[in-house]
Amino acid sequence: MHVEHVMGTMVSFHLRLESATARPAAESALRQACEELHDADALFSTWKADSPMNRVRRGLLPQADAPAEVAEVLDLCAYVRELSGGWFDPWAMPGGVDPTGLVKGWAAEGALRALTIPQVLAASVNAGGDVAVLGRVESTRPWRIGVRHPWRQGGLACVLTVEQAVATSGDYERGCHLVDPQAGRPATRAVSATVSGPSLAIADGLATALAVGADDVLAHIAALSDYEGYVVRADGTEAWTDGMPFSE
Amino acid sequence: MKRYPIVVGVTAAGLAGVLTFHSQRPTLPLTDGRSSSASAPSGDRPAETPGPGTPTSNNPPSQGPTSTSATGAAYQYGYGQLSVRVTMTGGRITNISIAALQTADTYSQQLADQVVPTLEREVVSAQSARIDAVSGATYTSEAYAYSVQSALDKLAK
Numbered sequence: 001m002h003v004e005h006v007m008g009t010m011v012s013f014h015l016r017l018e019s020a021t022a023r024p025a026a027e028s029a030l031r032q033a034c035e036e037l038h039d040a041d042a043l044f045s046t047w048k049a050d051s052p053m054n055r056v057r058r059g060l061l062p063q064a065d066a067p068a069e070v071a072e073v074l075d076l077c078a079y080v081r082e083l084s085g086g087w088f089d090p091w092a093m094p095g096g097v098d099p100t101g102l103v104k105g106w107a108a109e110g111a112l113r114a115l116t117i118p119q120v121l122a123a124s125v126n127a128g129g130d131v132a133v134l135g136r137v138e139s140t141r142p143w144r145i146g147v148r149h150p151w152r153q154g155g156l157a158c159v160l161t162v163e164q165a166v167a168t169s170g171d172y173e174r175g176c177h178l179v180d181p182q183a184g185r186p187a188t189r190a191v192s193a194t195v196s197g198p199s200l201a202i203a204d205g206l207a208t209a210l211a212v213g214a215d216d217v218l219a220h221i222a223a224l225s226d227y228e229g230y231v232v233r234a235d236g237t238e239a240w241t242d243g244m245p246f247s248e
Numbered sequence: 249m250k251r252y253p254i255v256v257g258v259t260a261a262g263l264a265g266v267l268t269f270h271s272q273r274p275t276l277p278l279t280d281g282r283s284s285s286a287s288a289p290s291g292d293r294p295a296e297t298p299g300p301g302t303p304t305s306n307n308p309p310s311q312g313p314t315s316t317s318a319t320g321a322a323y324q325y326g327y328g329q330l331s332v333r334v335t336m337t338g339g340r341i342t343n344i345s346i347a348a349l350q351t352a353d354t355y356s357q358q359l360a361d362q363v364v365p366t367l368e369r370e371v372v373s374a375q376s377a378r379i380d381a382v383s384g385a386t387y388t389s390e391a392y393a394y395s396v397q398s399a400l401d402k403l404a405k
Contacts, residue, residue, distance in 0.1 A: 158369040158371075
């Protein structure tokens, strides 16, 4: 169990180890995982004026000259833009291309990869609400992840059985950040949008899109075999894709 | 329904100075299964973390150098207010916890004026749901960073 302050949020880790002797290896992997998070922060932080991403956005650095991770993230963004029917569009953000809606998930996914060692039987990374897991939390059962209730403090909207990753985006999170690509200004139709699937980076981007576009985006997610979506609309009604892994 | 003003993003230049207090990155010491008072309410086992809005204790993990703490100014964002409490020991940040969080209260109030919808699978208290983690959009980064910087400024005095 470890908490790291990075990327403007708290990232928490839970590990289940193979044995007591696994600890040194696990600690080393954890340090590496945190390094990955800080490296991602240095690359992509919108608050660091000289971060490579900021310089690319401002046209001071050609994308081809930027670190390879920038291209990797932007490629993922383009992919999610396609998957979401354009509802996730970092290039539509005012001020220039802004992958913030996906970077946190991408960074957390990278951190989890660092924990994929034999000594770690199971692990979870929770980066400000974007969660990626590996293994089973206990040998007898898979990870149970609650989705924060959009308006009942301390409550949950639902509980999910998560095998890989889940990301939630919400109206109550950061109003300035969720931009409707079609309107070009902040707007959301959903107070809470959750996407689960194999990649936390993609889930993060899709959840961002889902928060903005709600039912329109849900239709796009329904067409994907490996991602599921759940949305709470502003009027309190809900919608979800057929395979959403609600835990009973 | 009256909406709260949307937070205006602070320019990158304006925030470039945020969190540049140290040459080394703040890291939190490994906690050993004890509840971490520094985790955001949306993560970790709800049974171990204090509820939102509850001030957490900030016992430094090691005895020795004196610790000082300060609570940063509350930052108004979106639907609520956030302030964080920063503890420094021997010149390093040893703890950051959420000092006060008021969110959704007033939003709930607005909803209460109408009929408060119940979600199909909702759980009133996360603690009773025996979950391993919570997925949920949390605090705006700007609010968090602002409050941390405010606390650091106080500690520097």
